Amino acid sequence: MATTTWTRHHVLSLADFTPEEYNTVLQTAASFREVLSRRTKKVPTLQGQVVANLFFEPSTRTRSSFELAAKRLSADTLNFAASTSSLTKGETILDTAKTYLAMGTDMMVIRHREAGVPQAIASEMDRLGVRVGVLNAGDGQHEHPSQALLDLFTICTLIDPDRPRLELLKDKKIAIVGDILHSRVARSNIWSLTASGAEVHLAAPPTLLPQLFAEFVTDTPGKLFLHWQVEPALQDADFVMTLRLQKERMTQYLLPSLREYHQHFGITRNRLRICQSDVKVLHPGPVNRGVEISSDLMDDPQFSLIQTQVTSGVAVRMALLYLMGSSKA
The missing domain is CATH 3.40.50.1370 (Aspartate/ornithine carbamoyltransferase)
Structure with a gap:
């Protein structure tokens, strides 16, 4: 496992990633790739934490990969689908995020067809003064x-x-x-x-x-x-x-x-x-x-x-969730 201290609270873009952060993710993912090759593919590193997958547009690989990664780390998961949510009744995206916050969510994985939505949710979490990490799982034509x-x-x-x-x-x-x-x-x-x-x-x-x-x-x-x-x-x-x-x-x-x-x-x-x-x-x-x-x-x-x-995706997303979850104050 990489020993470099991880200080990034949200992962919204790679534009300001440092070489050290890239290497920390790569080395941590390599450790989890070894875990995934074992008979027992689960570790207790995020036990007791809650990861909410808030996907406002369709996804197969990314959503399933994040869900599996969280479960391999022993986190509890909450999965959101826009078509069956209160968004259809007029609830705002930020109110949806705050609802999941009230349920005890520690990390939110956000995908949306409009650029900037993960950043907006991250800014709202920071404004509220809560230690909830936000991970951008793809926003519009911005980043993934x-x-x-x-x-x-x-x-x-x-x-x-x-x-x-x-x-x-x-x-x-x-x-x-x-x-x-x-x-x-x-x-x-x-x-x-x-x-x-x-x-x-x-x-x-x-x-x-x-x-x-x-x-x-x-x-x-x-x-x-x-x-x-x-x-x-x-x-x-x-x-x-x-x-x-x-x-x-x-x-x-x-x-x-x-x-x-x-x-x-x-x-x-x-x-x-x-x-x-x-x-x-x-x-x-x-x-x-x-x-x-x-x-x-x-x-x-x-x-x-x-x-x-696809296989690499589970190890890398385990690494990101682990690093963000371990950095929580």
Whole structure:
């Protein structure tokens, strides 16, 4: 288990994460990955604490992963579904959060389709003077910190299973391909990967990759590049991250067709030939098979780390809940 003191009360963004915090999460997650390999996959570290999963939009992987992570740490869990909640009767989001606070919640995991909701809840908890940690599980087009951290953990443990650490990615070339405009995952990954010293290459049609991303990061060890064709991003890449086309967030017909997108930007075996010979492919899920990535490539363990990402997610979210829960005054 990492011995570095953890002082972060909320995890809302990776924009201000320090290298020490990244490494603390990675090393703590590595310890919990070992726990998850045992016959008895449960530890008493958060026994008596309550984790509320407040998901205001649909989710499979993230919600289930946080719930399992909390239970593996012996915490009690409360699960919220907007469609069956008092929100339908006019209750505000902040009042919902305060209701869970009154039930004795110690940590809140928040997902919402609007950016800033986790921050608003965290600010309200701070205003009330309570020690309730808030973890952003994805907010609008802002960020998805735990997804980027599990991606980082997946890559680092592939390189060094025993000692995953940020500096392993220095000078690695990582391509992120897909709907970058709408992706909170891409934004968080840009922060974490450039912090490691990696070269991050974004590739998408111009409608899904505006020029403003060129100024997304400053003062980081790594570099960020934009491409409106996929080949320059893939050339000699060590890792390729594909992103889901978020059709539910597209209201302006930004693509001619899904078929044309796959033709020009879909990740296939043939396209990977210009990458490094040992290139690996990641995707945060859910996947539109045959659109962002060919179905056969997605299921090929020689290239695909997609299922490994899901497994890594439980260990990383255990690490975040443990670190936040252990830092409570």
